[in-house]
Amino acid sequence: MRKRIGILTYRGEAGFTEPGFLRQLVKEGQRLGAEVFLFGPQDVRYSERRIRGYVPAESGWKSDWYGWPDIVIDRYRYYPTPKHSLYLPFRKQNWFHYANSRFTNKFRVHQVLSQDPSLVRWLPQTLPYTRDNLTLLLKQHRILYLKPTNGTGGRSILRVERLKGGYRLHGRTKQQAKSSEKLYSTTALCKRLEHWMEHEKNGNEQFFLQQGLALDLIPERIVDARLLAQKDGSGQWRLTGMGLRIGPPRSSTSNLHGGGKALPAAVFLAERFGEQEASRIILECKELALKTVACIEEHFGQMIEFGFDLGIDVAGRVWIIEMNPKPGRDIFRQLGQKKRYQQAVRRPLEYALYLLENEDVKRERNKDDIWVIEA
Ligand SMILES: Nc1ncnc2c1ncn2[C@@H]1O[C@H](COP(=O)(O)OP(=O)(O)O)[C@@H](O)[C@H]1O
Ligand SMILES: [Mg+2]
Structure with missing residues (x-):
């Protein structure tokens, strides 16, 4: 049986956020013999067990109704902003067989990894933003990074460099505007970082501090x-x-x-x-x-x-x-x-097809087991 793979992604008024990649993804899936379509949370009719799905057309996209997918790859890039408010409750419902589990934010990932002694040597020192943590890290490192827990593409990141008698700041705002300035006291630095976070945060997003690496x-x-x-x-x-x-x-x-x-x-x-x-x-x-x-x-x-x-x-x-x-x-x-x-x-x-195949094999095997017992 031809397998049906759904790709969960953001679909807004302006279309998809990574259209080039998504086109390739659907086409590759078709080449592998699967039925593949894209959909957003708003496209799912749960009670009717059907979904409005999208596939590439000559130019742009065409949509159609699809049956329930055998498996779903979650490719939704979530940010804590109002236009993404559907995603988290939708994803938590677990209506589908997902090929990938839910993940978490960068800071939590760091916390999880740092519990494994064999990984610690690869982890830069990382702490939530507080004035005390800032002072502590500034004593140990000449460079610090301030980063949002849900950031991506280098946005809203601020680099702080300790100089003789001051600090140099370099950053990029949400709109990718570059910012650069010099400050002359730690109090001014705290105030500037707090202003930056207030301005740059999405929703009630937190920021964390990280040891700067000499890259x-x-x-x-x-x-x-x-x-x-x-x-x-x-x-x-x-x-x-x-x-x-x-x-x-x-x-x-x-x-x-x-x-x-x-x-x-x-x-x-x-x-x-x-x-x-x-x-x-x-x-x-x-x-x-x-x-x-x-x-x-x-x-x-x-x-x-x-x-x-x-x-x-x-x-x-x-x-x-x-x-x-x-x-x-x-x-x-x-x-x-x-x-x-x-x-x-x-x-x-x-990989998604492998998961399905393996389940089929398991199901077949279970059938055999029952048959053996009954015999
Ligand atoms: N601790 C650090 N030390 C030096 N450079 C860093 C550090 N953290 C981030 N950077 C630089 O900033 C880039 C973006 O940071 P990253 O944590 O990957 O955020 P994003 O999710 O926005 O890509 C990195 O690829 C690296 O070039
Ligand atoms: Mg990155």
């Missing part, structure tokens, strides 16, 4: 790594690819959406650290990704993919900056790695 592998630039870990068609975690991102000059973040550019990892790291050290770094990145997903799945249930943002500092030390449960794949396209991009799009679908 200037190129002077005056932030360089970090993006590693994509995905489940494959046999249910195993695989590392689909890795690339580096270099932020624009004087930017506090490297995100591609904030003007960052992609670089191939192995070549750049070998030039910067030498062949041997580069191999060690890449191996460590892979090892930490696999360890981390295992820990996360223990806490949150089965997951489908993560885009890791990893710091590689000037001493070659590797750090987990964050892990994105609904990651983009643009880095592979920017690197000209078309095959890898396609594989990155396809893998979650293959």
